Structures are given as structure tokens and as C-alpha cells.
Amino acid sequence: MRYCYSLTESQIHLIASLNEHENVGFEIRLDTFSAEPQWDRLRAATDRPLLATWRSKPHLGQAEPKTRDSMGWDWRRAALKAGFDMIDVELDENELADKISAIQKGRAQVILSHHELGDNAGIKDAFTRAMDTDANILKIIGSGRETADLERQRDFYRRAAGRELVHFYMGGEFAASRVLCLLYGGSFTFLTPDPSRVVAPGQLTLQDVNEVYKPLDVDPEAMRLFAVIGSPVGHSKSPAYHNGPLKEITPNALFLALPAADEADFQTLRRTFPELRGMAVTKPMKEIAFSRATEFADPHSSNLGAVNTLLFRGERVRAANTDLLATIDILKQAGDNPTVRVLGFGGLGKAVVRACIAGGLACQICNRTPGRVPDDLGSDVSELAWEDRHQAGADVVVQCTSAGMAPYEDVSPLERMPEGLKLLVETIYNPIETRVMTMAREAGVQVLDGMALFNGQALIQNAFFREIAAR
Ligand SMILES: NC(=O)c1ccc[n+]([C@@H]2O[C@H](COP(=O)([O-])OP(=O)(O)OC[C@H]3O[C@@H](n4cnc5c(N)ncnc54)[C@H](OP(=O)(O)O)[C@@H]3O)[C@@H](O)[C@H]2O)c1
Known part of the structure; x- marks a missing residue:
């Protein structure tokens, strides 16, 4: 098993279809069950590896910790007897050594789990304590907080040499650590069958690993990251x-x-x-x-x-700056020598203004906050007060403000289209249809959505990356 589906009681029926995929196994989250499962039926549902887990609340589960020694242990022993391949125990359980020994005598592997839900202050200690046990697989999970977590992840894998370790950081910002854990030699990583109902934030889907990252195809020694x-x-x-x-x-x-x-x-x-x-x-x-x-x-x-x-x-x-390079391409489609009004002079606005200068196009910069435009941009560049942004005199508007970006879809940087406007280039792509785009269409103005720039710049960027990946 390289990909472990973590399944709650309501998701057990999914085993039948998920079974068909390669490298998968199933963690049965016993703490989510309202009644004792039918062990033999569960075992018979798949010939893939099965892992029985009783996850307690301090470890991000649903069970009270005091139930681990009673119902939680009884159910895990029943799973062991039914032929489950792996049994999870938590690092802070009572009689840990006895439980590890009982599971191994029952011919299953022990997964020893620890979850840090705060600032990861205790994670080094947990790692050291886990290394001191006889558990087959150590599972140390942190909460992604800072970039340094990724450095610690790699360090733990170096220090665990020879031990099986599953170690990554939860949270959508740290989903990469779930991919990296496999490349560092981790036993498996978790997947969710339903990204809208993850049991831990940041969980990957089968589509992520099979169609996007494909981590099992990467030779870690030859990785081009x-x-x-x-x-x-x-x-x-x-x-x-x-x-x-x-x-x-x-x-x-x-x-x-x-x-x-x-x-x-x-x-x-x-x-x-x-x-x-x-x-x-x-x-x-x-x-x-x-x-x-x-x-x-x-x-x-x-x-x-x-x-x-x-x-x-x-x-x-x-x-x-591929935003700049893509904008040069987009503005070439805007006819002969258009006058370009750039709404917004943040990071993207600056790149668009440079694209106009590179193309020799007249350019008007219009930013909500005055005084941000330097004087030395050349004679083709002028500044227009924000209040005057609806004035006639522009062939193209490139919308570079954040106004209208989700979750503020109702906001528009323009109340009406400037007279004579031919093309509106939106740069926001979430949502894909902004309010100002709809207004422009209704006024008969040609519109390019934010994906035109995103795809244009990404295409140029990808060509750079491909060139260097080939070396
Ligand atoms: N399609 C693409 O490939 C692509 C690439 C990069 C960025 N973008 C999009 O471009 C937008 C700007 O990105 P950025 O990196 O330039 O951001 P940025 O550096 O933070 O600049 C934000 C700009 O928006 C203006 N602004 C913000 N809220 C406004 C409002 N309610 N009314 C009027 N102006 C407002 C700011 O004006 P003040 O100076 O007055 O604050 C500033 O000029 C974002 O929506 C982003 O999604 C798209």
C-alpha cells in the first residue's frame, strides 16, 4: 500500500470501487462507527491492506481518549482477529508496549501515531519517543505552520533511516508534504475519496497523485523539482x-x-x-x-x-516576469497602436505598464490610491486620476485591481465602460466571469477573461521550465 484511503463509517461502501486502483489500502476509522462493524464482511470486502484505527480527539479523531483502552482496544483486537493487516495505536496510549507486542503476535503491523495540533512544539520529542519503540511504522503528523516545517520533515526522514516513517504536515498550504513523504521513502500517504469531506485538512485525492504529481514515477535520487x-x-x-x-x-x-x-x-x-x-x-x-x-x-x-x-x-x-511577456502578446492582438488604460498599479499593473512601454504603446495608469506612480516611465505613460477612469480616450482597459475577486464578486472597478472602449482585458480568474466583464459584454465591448493572461504567462513559464528540466 502506498496510498491509504481513510474511510469513515459512511464511506465504507466506497471500498468496492476504490479497490480497483493500484497501490491502495484502507484505513477504517473505527472512531466514526455508531456500532461495531461486521469484521468478516469488512475483511471480505477487499484483498487490499486494511488498517484499523481508533482515533481519539487529541489526535483529531472523534473518540474520547478514555475509550481507547475499553471499546477502542476491543474493536482493534477484533479487527486483528479478523485478519486486518495493520493496527493503529496512539503514542500516548496506556500499556503501549503490551499493545504493540499483542498486535505483532497477531501477525499484523503496528502503526504508531502521533498528531501535533498546535505549534508543533512537541513533535521532536514525539519523534524521539516513537523511534524508541518496536512499532513497525511510525506515523508522526504535524500541523503545517511555517516553511521550516518542510525542512524538519526532510530532517526526520534522514534521522529515521532504516525505520518506516509516515511524516507530513496537515493543512492545504502544506499538501506538498504529503507528496514529499513518499519521495523521502515514507511507507504511504493518505488519500480522501471526497475532497469536500476530508478527515484531515490537505488530504490528496487519487486524481492528484495519479494525474498530477505521479510521485511513484519519480526517482528521488534524480528528482527535478x-x-x-x-x-x-x-x-x-x-x-x-x-x-x-x-x-x-x-x-x-x-x-x-x-x-x-x-x-x-x-x-x-x-x-x-x-x-x-x-x-x-x-x-x-x-x-x-x-x-x-x-x-x-x-x-x-x-x-x-x-x-x-x-x-x-x-x-x-x-x-x-512572464505576466509582462504574456501581456505583450495579448496587446499585439488589440489592433494597431491602441491606447491602453491600466486599472491598478500593484505587482501586475506594473508588469502590464512595462509591457506597454516595451510595445511602444501609449499607456494611462489609473490607481485608486494616488501618488504611487513614478515620474520616470517615459513620455508615452501618463497618470489618470481614479475619479477619471470612466473618461473616453482608451481603446483597451487592462483590469489589474483586485476589485471583483472572490469573495467580493459584487465589486466592480468600473461603473460603466469608457466611451469608445474596444477591449477589456480582465486579469482576475476567480471568478472566471467578473461583474466588470458582464458589464463590458452588455456594452458591446470585446472581453478577454483572466485565463487568457494566466494561460499565456504559464505557457511561457512552462517553456522555461521544460528547457531546464531537459538538461
Ligand atoms: N491572470 C493572471 O495570470 C494574474 C496574474 C497576477 C495577478 N492576477 C490578478 O491581478 C490582481 C492584482 O494582482 P497584484 O499582484 O497586482 O495585486 P497587488 O500588488 O496587491 O495590487 C492590487 C491592486 O488592486 C488595487 N485595488 C485593490 N482593491 C481595490 C478596489 N476595491 N478598488 C480599486 N482598486 C483596488 C490596489 O490599489 P491601491 O494601490 O489603491 O491599494 C492595487 O493597485 C489580482 O486580482 C490577481 O488575481 C492575475
């Missing part, structure tokens, strides 16, 4: 976008979402993952990424102060 870094990063579309094309170059390519919020996190990632060959960079890391660049892939990105792509080759760090 890529990552999107930023905070938040858990909902990034980048792993789904980049893994497929990179794996066409080599099955040893892997693209993960790794959390990073500051310079120290950046250094932690570089230290922890010497395999990193490329990064897609998102907020708030774009300026930090720029400061780490030793060279630029194009002349325009070097003026920006922020980049969204880094490529590592030895000591060399090559940088690019």
Missing part, C-alpha cells in the same frame, strides 16, 4: 498546469506548491530542496525573487522590481 512559492499557495493552479508538460520531458520532474512568505522562507526552501530547478513566484515573494536574480531572461523584466519566474543553474539565478 519545480515549485510555485508564495502565501497563500495551497489553491494555486500551477501544479495542475505544469506537472503534465514537465513529466513529458522526464518522469523525474515534480512541480509542487510550497508556502513562503518572506526572505527567510526563501532561504529555507533553497536549503531544504537542492533539487529545485525552477520556481513560479506569487505574492508576496515577487520582489524577493527579483532581488535574488543574477540575470534576466529578457530586457523588460530587469526594470520591474518583481519577477514571477526563477530558474536555477548552479550559482546562477535567471529571472523573468
Whole structure:
């Protein structure tokens, strides 16, 4: 078993279909059962490995800890007798050594579990105590809090050499640690059959592992690692976008979402993952990424102060801003010499303005907060007061504010379309149809949604990554 489905009482019926997939086994979460299961029927439902778990509340389960020695132990012994392959015991259970010995005598493997639900203060001690036991598989689960958790994860795997260890960090921002645990030699990682009803935050789906990350195809010694870094990063579309094309170059390519919020996190990632060959960079890391660049892939990105792509080759760090490069392509479709109004002058707005300058296009910058636009952008660039954003005089509006982004779908940066406007380029892609897009369509203005820029920049970025993955 490399993928363990954690199933509650209401999900037991899913065994019949999940059974058909390779490398799967099933954790039966006994603490969620309202009545004792029919053990023989459960055992007969699959010839895949079965794990019996009585998860107590301090370990993120539903059972009171005091029931572990009574009903919880009785049920686990019944599972052992019925031929379950693995039995879970918690590190803080009474008579731990006796329970471990009884399970092993019954010819099942012991999974010794510990869960840290706070700041991971006790995790090193738990790891040390677990290493001192005779359990077959040690399962030490932390709560993802900081990038340094990923460094600790790798360190624990180094220190556990020779012992079977399942060790990762919960939480959507740390889902990558569930993939990494397999690459570090972990026995298995958990999957959920239903992402909307996970028993622990961040659980992966079979689609994630079979169609996106494919961790079992990666040779850890030859791994070519890529990552999107930023905070938040858990909902990034980048792993789904980049893994497929990179794996066409080599099955040893892997693209993960790794959390990073500051310079120290950046250094932690570089230290922890010497395999990193490329990064897609998102907020708030774009300026930090720029400061780490030793060279630029194009002349325009070097003026920006922020980049969204880094490529590592030895000591060399090559940088690019593919938002800028994709915008240049998009604006080429906007007819001859359009005048472009850029709403918003944050990270993306700046890249779009640079794209206009690179293309020799007249550009008006219109930002809600005045005084953020430098004077030295050239004669083709002018500043327009926010109050004047509906004025005639623009052929294209590129919407670079966060106004209208989920969960504020009702907000629009424009109340009406400027007269004579031909094209609205939206950059928000969540939601895919924003209020301002609907208004533009109703006014007969051509519209490009946020996926046009996302896909354009990701395509350019992926070409950079593929080139470096092939080396
Ligand atoms: N499609 C893509 O590939 C792609 C790539 C990158 C970003 N984006 C999208 O682009 C947007 C901006 O990203 P960013 O990185 O530039 O963010 P950022 O650096 O935080 O800048 C945010 C900008 O939005 C303005 N703003 C925020 N709320 C506003 C409101 N209610 N009304 C008017 N202006 C408002 C800010 O103006 P102030 O200066 O007044 O605060 C600022 O100019 C986000 O929605 C993001 O989803 C899309």
C-alpha cells in the first residue's frame, strides 16, 4: 500500500470501487462507527491492506481518549482477529508496549501515531519517543505552520533511516508534504475519496497523485523539482498546469506548491530542496525573487522590481516576469497602436505598464490610491486620476485591481465602460466571469477573461521550465 484511503463509517461502501486502483489500502476509522462493524464482511470486502484505527480527539479523531483502552482496544483486537493487516495505536496510549507486542503476535503491523495540533512544539520529542519503540511504522503528523516545517520533515526522514516513517504536515498550504513523504521513502500517504469531506485538512485525492504529481514515477535520487512559492499557495493552479508538460520531458520532474512568505522562507526552501530547478513566484515573494536574480531572461523584466519566474543553474539565478511577456502578446492582438488604460498599479499593473512601454504603446495608469506612480516611465505613460477612469480616450482597459475577486464578486472597478472602449482585458480568474466583464459584454465591448493572461504567462513559464528540466 502506498496510498491509504481513510474511510469513515459512511464511506465504507466506497471500498468496492476504490479497490480497483493500484497501490491502495484502507484505513477504517473505527472512531466514526455508531456500532461495531461486521469484521468478516469488512475483511471480505477487499484483498487490499486494511488498517484499523481508533482515533481519539487529541489526535483529531472523534473518540474520547478514555475509550481507547475499553471499546477502542476491543474493536482493534477484533479487527486483528479478523485478519486486518495493520493496527493503529496512539503514542500516548496506556500499556503501549503490551499493545504493540499483542498486535505483532497477531501477525499484523503496528502503526504508531502521533498528531501535533498546535505549534508543533512537541513533535521532536514525539519523534524521539516513537523511534524508541518496536512499532513497525511510525506515523508522526504535524500541523503545517511555517516553511521550516518542510525542512524538519526532510530532517526526520534522514534521522529515521532504516525505520518506516509516515511524516507530513496537515493543512492545504502544506499538501506538498504529503507528496514529499513518499519521495523521502515514507511507507504511504493518505488519500480522501471526497475532497469536500476530508478527515484531515490537505488530504490528496487519487486524481492528484495519479494525474498530477505521479510521485511513484519519480526517482528521488534524480528528482527535478519545480515549485510555485508564495502565501497563500495551497489553491494555486500551477501544479495542475505544469506537472503534465514537465513529466513529458522526464518522469523525474515534480512541480509542487510550497508556502513562503518572506526572505527567510526563501532561504529555507533553497536549503531544504537542492533539487529545485525552477520556481513560479506569487505574492508576496515577487520582489524577493527579483532581488535574488543574477540575470534576466529578457530586457523588460530587469526594470520591474518583481519577477514571477526563477530558474536555477548552479550559482546562477535567471529571472523573468512572464505576466509582462504574456501581456505583450495579448496587446499585439488589440489592433494597431491602441491606447491602453491600466486599472491598478500593484505587482501586475506594473508588469502590464512595462509591457506597454516595451510595445511602444501609449499607456494611462489609473490607481485608486494616488501618488504611487513614478515620474520616470517615459513620455508615452501618463497618470489618470481614479475619479477619471470612466473618461473616453482608451481603446483597451487592462483590469489589474483586485476589485471583483472572490469573495467580493459584487465589486466592480468600473461603473460603466469608457466611451469608445474596444477591449477589456480582465486579469482576475476567480471568478472566471467578473461583474466588470458582464458589464463590458452588455456594452458591446470585446472581453478577454483572466485565463487568457494566466494561460499565456504559464505557457511561457512552462517553456522555461521544460528547457531546464531537459538538461
Ligand atoms: N491572470 C493572471 O495570470 C494574474 C496574474 C497576477 C495577478 N492576477 C490578478 O491581478 C490582481 C492584482 O494582482 P497584484 O499582484 O497586482 O495585486 P497587488 O500588488 O496587491 O495590487 C492590487 C491592486 O488592486 C488595487 N485595488 C485593490 N482593491 C481595490 C478596489 N476595491 N478598488 C480599486 N482598486 C483596488 C490596489 O490599489 P491601491 O494601490 O489603491 O491599494 C492595487 O493597485 C489580482 O486580482 C490577481 O488575481 C492575475
